[in-house]
Amino acid sequence: MSDNLATLNDGTKAITMGVKSGTIGPDVIDIRKLYAETGKFTYDPGFTSTASCDSALTYIDGDEGVLLHRGYPIGQLAEQSSFMEVCYLMLNGELPSADELSQFSRTITRHTMVHEQLSVFYRGFRRDAHPMAIMCGVVGALSAFYHDSTDISDPEQRKISAHRLIAKMPTIAAMAFKYSVGQPFVYPRNDLSYTGNFLRMTFAVPAEEYEVNPVVERALDRIFILHADHEQNASTSTVRLAGSSGANPFACIAAGIACLWGPAHGGANEAALNMLKEIGTPDRIPHYIARAKDKNDPFRLMGFGHRVYKNYDPRATVMQKTVREVFESLKVTDPLFETALRLEELALSDPYFIDKKLFPNVDFYSGIILSAIGFPTTMFTALFALARTVGWVAQWNEMISDPGQKIGRPRQLYTGPVQRDYVPVSER
């Protein structure tokens, strides 16, 4: 491979391909002409070696445990900024000035209400419906209400749809929770912060005043920051793929929500907490570690391992610290936190986890905090979806703005029957 060319020999001839460099991270070999020149495809199930796009949003170095949004380390953003600031950064590329931030926050606040007719949708669901099932349906339905922001060729409409999605997601998620517990929906209030407003819409009841606990508000805001974007993960790639056909943003985000629901992705925080509950006490940990290592047992340590991080997930570090802050403020203790700390300690000293570079990921501790705040486990993934919406819309917008954008259309290695003639049913 030369500086900017790579040569591939497919067994019949050598083909030269360009090599593209980003600002940081591995170079990529541009294989777009490969099929035209060789008649062969590349084969990469799970996209472990394939870059699907250019992106200037998020950078991850999984070996070093680095996560940058627009160049800023996640630890600094989580400690020093707010979720609103991170949303602005993701959408606009730069941190906002004080004026830009207050203008942006006002814009988001003014979009938090949902069309009143949308609340009727909720009654169509069973009370015990999973919030993610409701989110998929209701977010998809937004495109039936906001026709004035579905023209994807108009940058202004794209901006409005992005603001609407970020603003309405807390309202939609809180309504899903209220519906499941049989309480009335709580309307948003414009004098509260984005996160404070969400807490109130979730936990307030008309019978009494609700006061937002600033430590809880800060912790949840930080959790939102930690989940804001994560490069070309499964749900983001789903949003991009759905959007590549020209589908409207509300439909694309609904597709992302559906993908996020899976236990290997956003559903892992729910699964991690359920696992910690099942383990119960630290003396039972060795049994579960043995199960996780057993090739014949499908059990995995939930909240452990990551496709990209082969080091401590930087988000897990912030999350662990946040658990302690929330516990101190709420004056609660949770034996599951002790179990989690011990499980982490034992797993990280076990050669199986060391050799496979399996470390706690963001989901290992998030469930413990969310549970202490009062969220039922079924809401965990809905909170993830709420926070990830900014990443999804920013990635979607980046794709639509790219003049070289094409419909996503992977190829395949066909392994089915070769052509054969139809046999009438009477002769089979």
Ligand code: CMC
């Ligand atoms: N417990 C036990 N063994 C594991 C685990 C685990 N949590 N994760 C991976 N392994 C083993 C796996 O069995 C495999 O072993 P071998 O090479 O002997 O076959 C090896 O490690 C590599 O695993 P993989 O499944 O090929 O790796 P992957 O990159 O495809 O999977 C993952 C990544 C996140 C799906 C996986 O680590 C996992 O299932 N973890 C548990 C679920 C979880 O916590 N997901 C949250 C991800 S972070 C939030 C997000 O970004 O959505």
